[in-house]
Amino acid sequence: MDENRKSYIQEFCCIFMSRWLYPILGLIVNTMLGGLYAFSLYYPSLQKAFNLEAVAPLALAYSLATLFFAIGMIPGGVLFDKKGPKIGIILGAILIIVGYALGFSIKDMPWSSACYIYWIGLGVLAGLGIGFAYAVPGPTAIKWFPERPGAATGVAVLGFGIGAAFSTPLITYFISTVGPFTTFLYMGLIYGIVMIICGALMKLPPPDFKPPVTVPVTTPPTGVKVGEAIRDKRFYFLWLSYVFAAFAGLMIIGNAAPIVREGGAAAGFPAAEVALIIPTFVFVTSIFNAIGRPFWGSVLDKVGPWKAMQLNYITAAIVLVILSLVYRINPWFAFVAVITYLCYGGVLAMYPSATAIYFGRLHLGKIYGILFTAWGVAGLTGGMSGAMIRDITGSYFLSFYVAMILSLIAAAMAAIGARLKAKPKPS
DSSP states (O other): OHHHHHHHHHHHHHHHHHHHHHHHHHHHHHHHHGGGGGGGGGHHHHHHHHTOOOSHHHHHHHHHHHHHHHHHHHHHHHHHHHHOSHHHHHHHHHHHHHHHHHHHHTTTSOHHHHHHHHHIIIIIIHHHHHHHHHTTHHHHHHHHOTTOHHHHHHHHHHHHHHHHHHHHHHHHHHHHHHHHHHHHHHHHHHHHHHHHHHHHHOOOOOTTOOOSSOSOOOSOSSBOOHHHHHTSHHHHHHHHHHHHHHHHHHHHHTTHHHHHHHHHHHTTOOHHHHHHHHHHHHHHHHHHHHHHHHHHHHHHHHHOHHHHHHHHHHHHHHHHHHHHHTOSSSHHHHHHHHHHHHHHHHHHHHHHHHHHHHHBSTTHHHHHHHHTHHHHHHHHHHHHHHHHHHHHHSSSHHHHHHHHHHHHHHHHHHHHHHTOOOOOOOO
């Protein structure tokens, strides 16, 4: 009896651990992709190298990367649904390597000609690569864990949040030793090689797969077609709430280094001390960004998508108001900033799960790829708007209030979405 029980437990553990391998592989892939959140670390050295005063031209690469990240999610989702997880990750890795290599190639060019290669390589190509690869981990985790979509997706996308924590010390070290251009080459190779290894190990469960637990499955294995999903009113309220909610987080993350530099100057810190604070700030906040993903994913599993979204966005709006009032480098600023990142981290965990719950798992890659264009719009408008407000007014202060208003609009969109029913199928 004891031997049989032991054998059963061992078999169960093997099955359980084997399916957890794929969210973990997804976590590693997303950790490489999440280096995007540390991109603002390059700005000071690039401003010096090209003798630039404005931040916006440099931030445009980040904004383009977020836009083409979202665009790449659409063909990436189609590729995932048709060919599985391997090709999208490997193709994404190649695009990222090429894009960062182009960043290295502008080393001896004047900004007037280097800017176009910079925007194409580190914006367009790197963004497309991130999109192709990012289309894989979340849907793969949901297919392996149909009974716990929020938690499984949270683990997989946790890596994207923690990516800045992984990349920050490497980028900081490389920039201080070999400069920003060689750093682009090194980081592109690191990201790409790790992604190719993980992509080669990725796979989907068999079609008849059933989770080895008795928890009710909340994401149906079937699903509506893409055309049906985009005719469903809930899709549009998901998209609208997504774009407004993502704006706040992307505005701060995309301008993290100059925001902290401005706060340090307002608090009277010497520039040299602020330069040391910035990598620590990016590292710590990325940890909370990552924690927010499984946390809000678990909240979604308990209360449902719409309620989880409303809780997240109202919290974010309150925190952004407080952040504007303690806009200096002190413990209160740091405390409030990490809560902002905690809320934003949950955004990227809630929407793939909501898509699977409302539209099924069958065409999840395609449908979520289209929904994810909201994140691209938010990245383009959020990152660039923050930089433009700073360049026009001399401060990021007003950006916090813009982000707060949009967070409240996102909460309103989620409240309306919660009242909508599934579109009935024609008889």
